[in-house]
Amino acid sequence: MRIAHEQLLRESYLDALTGAYNRRAFSEGAGLEDARGSFGALAVFDLDNLKDVNDRHGHKYGDDLLRHFANILRAGLRSNDKLYRLGGDEFLLVMPRAVAEVVEKRMRELISSAPPLEIADTDLSFPVSASIGVADFKSVEQLEAAVHDADRNMYKAKRSRKRGP
Numbered sequence: 001m002r003i004a005h006e007q008l009l010r011e012s013y014l015d016a017l018t019g020a021y022n023r024r025a026f027s028e029g030a031g032l033e034d035a036r037g038s039f040g041a042l043a044v045f046d047l048d049n050l051k052d053v054n055d056r057h058g059h060k061y062g063d064d065l066l067r068h069f070a071n072i073l074r075a076g077l078r079s080n081d082k083l084y085r086l087g088g089d090e091f092l093l094v095m096p097r098a099v100a101e102v103v104e105k106r107m108r109e110l111i112s113s114a115p116p117l118e119i120a121d122t123d124l125s126f127p128v129s130a131s132i133g134v135a136d137f138k139s140v141e142q143l144e145a146a147v148h149d150a151d152r153n154m155y156k157a158k159r160s161r162k163r164g165p
Helices: 002-012 023-027 050-057 059-075 100-112 140-163
Strands: 040-047 082-087 090-096 130-137
Touching (some): 040 100, 040 140, 059 082, 059 090, 059 100, 090 100, 090 140, 100 130
């Protein structure tokens, strides 16, 4: 019974679509063991154009794009980094013992070099792009404040990208 309960608890912390941790997991501290007693950086991502994909091609392809994006982010993770889907098209990456400046550069490179999502048996191809905001944290107690800062930075980057060069 205890094992079944633990398995259900673990499953309740995962986003069924992407396999990333979910917002509840972050709120309850799941996956943050390596961040305790440590400094680090986190990044907030807002996947660009998901609404357009959903509206023009259907939610099936939007879901495929979300899974593709989560897999791209996973490819750039270290074993102690944790990926969370906060909801919709927003993701959070917590990276213990990392520095925001380095994380931002690395994530921008990872996303800019990511292959588009190619839909088999169609001529559909969806490029991957995202707005990114990063922030440092000095302790696990500062995570919420760092998420707020990274979120603000992400929206600032999003507005800047929409205005263009």
